[in-house]
Amino acid sequence: xxxxxxxxxxEVVDESNRLARVDVAGVHRNVxxxxxxxxxxxxxxxxxxxxxxxxAMSKVDEAEALETRRQLQAMGDDYxxxxxxxxxxxxx
Amino acid sequence: xxxxxxxxxxxxxxxxxxxxxxxxxxxxxxxxMEVCGGHTxxxxxxxxxxxxxxxxxxxxxxxxxxxxxxxxxxxxxxxVAHEPGVIFTCFGDMLRIPxxxxxxxxAKAEGADVRMVYSPLDALRIAKExxxxxxxxxxxxxxxxxxxxxxxxKRARAEGVPNFSVMCSHVTIVPPLRALLDSPxxxxxGFIGPGHVSTVVxxxxxxxxxxxxxxxxxxxxxxxxxxxxxxxMILRQLAEGRCEVENQYTRVVPYDGNPRxxxxxxxxxxxxxxxxxxxxxxxxxxxxxxxxxxxxxxxEQRFSVPGVRxxxxxxxxxxxxxxxxxxxxxxxxxxxxxxPERPIGTCMVSSEGACAAYYNYGRFAREREVV
Ligand code: SF4
Numbered sequence: 001x002x003x004x005x006x007x008x009x010x011e012v013v014d015e016s017n018r019l020a021r022v023d024v025a026g027v028h029r030n031v032x033x034x035x036x037x038x039x040x041x042x043x044x045x046x047x048x049x050x051x052x053x054x055x056a057m058s059k060v061d062e063a064e065a066l067e068t069r070r071q072l073q074a075m076g077d078d079y080x081x082x083x084x085x086x087x088x089x090x091x092x
Numbered sequence: 093x094x095x096x097x098x099x100x101x102x103x104x105x106x107x108x109x110x111x112x113x114x115x116x117x118x119x120x121x122x123x124x125m126e127v128c129g130g131h132t133x134x135x136x137x138x139x140x141x142x143x144x145x146x147x148x149x150x151x152x153x154x155x156x157x158x159x160x161x162x163x164x165x166x167x168x169x170x171x172v173a174h175e176p177g178v179i180f181t182c183f184g185d186m187l188r189i190p191x192x193x194x195x196x197x198x199a200k201a202e203g204a205d206v207r208m209v210y211s212p213l214d215a216l217r218i219a220k221e222x223x224x225x226x227x228x229x230x231x232x233x234x235x236x237x238x239x240x241x242x243x244x245x246k247r248a249r250a251e252g253v254p255n256f257s258v259m260c261s262h263v264t265i266v267p268p269l270r271a272l273l274d275s276p277x278x279x280x281x282g283f284i285g286p287g288h289v290s291t292v293v294x295x296x297x298x299x300x301x302x303x304x305x306x307x308x309x310x311x312x313x314x315x316x317x318x319x320x321x322x323x324x325m326i327l328r329q330l331a332e333g334r335c336e337v338e339n340q341y342t343r344v345v346p347y348d349g350n351p352r353x354x355x356x357x358x359x360x361x362x363x364x365x366x367x368x369x370x371x372x373x374x375x376x377x378x379x380x381x382x383x384x385x386x387x388x389x390x391x392e393q394r395f396s397v398p399g400v401r402x403x404x405x406x407x408x409x410x411x412x413x414x415x416x417x418x419x420x421x422x423x424x425x426x427x428x429x430x431x432p433e434r435p436i437g438t439c440m441v442s443s444e445g446a447c448a449a450y451y452n453y454g455r456f457a458r459e460r461e462v463v
Contacts, residue, residue, distance in 0.1 A: 002129055002130055002156070002157070002158075002236075002288070002442065002443075002444045003130075004236075004288055017247065031211075032213060032240070032243060034243055034352070035239055035240075035243065035350060035352055035353045035356075036350075036352070037352050038350060038351045038352040050291075050344070052236060052237065052240070052288065053183070053210065053211045053212065053233075053237055053240050054210060054211025054212070054213050054214065054240065055211070055239070055240040055243065057236070057288065057291050057292075057350075058291045058344050058345075058350070060343065060344060061343075064343055064344070067100055067315070068315075070100075071100075071314070071315050071316075074137075075133075075137060077443075078133075078443045081184075085184060085208075085210040086210055088210060089209070089210035089211055089214050090214065090217060091211060091213040091214060091217065092217060
């Protein structure tokens with residue numbers, strides 16, 4: 001549960017509940033982006049975020065996101081397990 | 093330097109290793125604590141301690157949220173899970189944490205409806221899908237995870253989901269660090285500060301470490317290069333006689349944290365006067381409970397939670413591991429009676445736990461050295 005995994009926002013699917021569909025290494029799931037709403041900036045389609053327990057925790061640039069992903073992939077089992085948990089998630 | 097070639101920038105890795113060598117005074121022993129389980133994981137996975145000079149020792153801290161959950165809290169969870177009509181949800185790591193009479197996984201085998209979820213929002217969805225059942229979410233984690241629980245509670249309130257509640261076992265990062273610094277048997281020279289927690293709280297809350305205890309702390313990311321760079325920055329502070337909060341992870345951590353996350357935390361949670369930590373005992377103002385305004389969503393108000401206190405098993409030395417007093421392999425049951433498959437202590441459960449991380453990666457490195 002401790003990993004924060006990078007994903008790219010595809011589209012905002014529920015404006016009022018601040019849910020967005022993200023692409024995490026080809027897996028598409030909904031996550032909440034409300035914690036990044038400070039100061040009216042927020043995140044939107046195309047942005048990369050680090051995701052933890054179904055919430056976008058921080059915005060990162062693409063290079064950082066891809067490098068983080070490469071490092072996580074090198075971890076093997078733990079990253080795979082996290083992806084499996086994400087796949088089982090249905091946030092609506 | 094067997095793993096350096098896997099780094100993002102192997103040249104930089106070698107350069108940092110060289111700089112570290114130039115910064116240490118021969119004859120002086122440096123003890124640096126990495127607070128976060130994510131760092132522990134990286135250190136063992138990439139063999140980072142092998143890159144450091146002999147007199148620079150990394151010790152593991154109390155920053156693995158799964159590891160710090162006491163037995164009694166697991167027993168409380170199991171008691172709630174056995175209440176009629178309850179669907180008990182938690183993160184996967186929690187399932188295997190031993191309570192005094194077994195784990196949640198064993199409770200599930202005995203017929204309790206225990207389900208693993210990825211997100212608190214999954215637990216809320218399960219509540220909406222099962223209006224005739226009581227759905228409880230066992231919330232654990234530091235400030236990294238607590239804002240997610242807080243937003244979920246706010247959504248449950250906004251949507252009026254009557255059968256959802258949260259058993260809040262969230263903890264905060266500063267009090268255990270203070271407790272460690274106050275403990276007389278602890279001699280630390282500096283801290284590698286936690287990265288993900290700091291995305292929420294920022295680096296500012298750690299200012300007490302230099303100001304009250306005159307030790308450096310460097311907030312760091314999780315890549316092997318991040319950890320090496322943080323070690324370099326700490327050693328440089330020590331060499332120059334400075335102690336301050338530095339932020340190595342500026343690409344993700346703002347010095348003041350995430351204002352929106354901090355706002356929802358203070359709206360939904362309050363500090364508990366005391367909270368029990370595995371192996372560390374009670375630490376005041378270190379745990380979060382649900383604020384009165386959201387009391388209807390608090391499992392502890394809805395059910396009678398026994399509030400059991402159970403001493404850690406005799407054989408278990410998780411407390412010493414969490415305080416960095418002993419290394420995982422120094423625990424008498426490490427790798428024999430206590431393994432990731434059959435854990436006695438919590439540090440063997442989550443892959444961020446020092447014992448599990450060492451079991452999975454580190455011991456191979458040590459075995460190779462011995463050969
Ligand atoms: S080996 Fe097991 S009992 Fe010993 S400290 Fe590690 S987790 Fe705890």
